[in-house]
């Protein structure tokens with residue numbers, strides 16, 4: 471395993487917003503290198519931090535990083551979609567704070583064998599966050615029908631040239647199945663007009679984002695887990711979520727808004743009859759963004775947004 475170098479995004483801001491109580495119970499759904507978790511656990515006395523990651527390398531790295539505070543930490547190798555069940559299994563009814571720092575870690579991006587980066591032409595097209603899960607990005611490219619490829623490129627990559635790319639993927643795989651980043655980069659390059667390649671970063675960026683989101687079910691997991699996590703919070707507990715693209719941010723914003731005001735009565739009703747009760751309040755009307763200083767030292771922070779919700783019971 472390579473050294474786990476990861477700069478924790480919006481670290482101070484997240485810690486401030488969590489309002490950590492020394493005896494509280496906290497969950498980190500995306501341990502990564504343990505940067506956020508270390509800061510939380512360091513502030514605990516009788517409290518506990520329960521950290522989740524689905525990536526075994528991240529689990530190993532976080533275990534090492536959290537060694538000095540290991541008496542206050544429980545590490546679980548699991549998707550955060552299982553957080554509520556795992557927390558109950560560990561004997562807790564609720565928690566006082568939850569952190570999610572979504573997406574890939576710089577370690578995952580830098581490790582060629584994981585296949586998350588389009589920059590290394592001979593890298594395998596893997597992209598699994600959980601190395602024990604079955605399907606890889608190459609399997610998607612080699613087996614999905616053209617229409618499905620168009621859908622994921624459009625929905626998850628917001629790719630304007632989705633039809634062209636999907637068509638060319640389907641004809642390329644008939645000659646030779648996809649195995650490496652270089653093969654995919656070549657197909658994408660020939661599917662996007664030269665002029666359009668002059669702006670918007672690397673031409674494969676959006677295709678990679680789409681494949682990663684589809685393979686790891688990133689948006690579905692987020693959308694399906696958020697309400698359960700809000701319900702898991704004790705009174706006054708806060709959930710802090712850092713997102714890296716507009717698709718994730720939109721989900722967080724909408725779920726938080728609905729949790730604050732779930733009333734479905736027509737606006738002209740004098741009193742609420744639907745009976746849906748607010749779960750708390752949105753703390754961040756506008757997302758918290760990284761400071762100028764952070765942006766100077768970490769380019770990955772560029773698209774980061776932090777949103778916070780506080781539970782009231």
Ligand SMILES: C[S@@+](CC[C@H](N)C(=O)[O-])C[C@H]1O[C@@H](n2cnc3c(N)ncnc32)[C@H](O)[C@@H]1O
Nearest residue numbers: 478500502503504505506523524525549550571
């Ligand atoms: C950006 S990194 C977290 C970095 C961490 N906050 C730190 O400061 O070191 C995201 C991590 O979340 C993990 N991850 C992403 N989605 C996940 C999910 N649904 N369940 C569990 N882990 C997930 C990834 O494997 C990765 O290690």
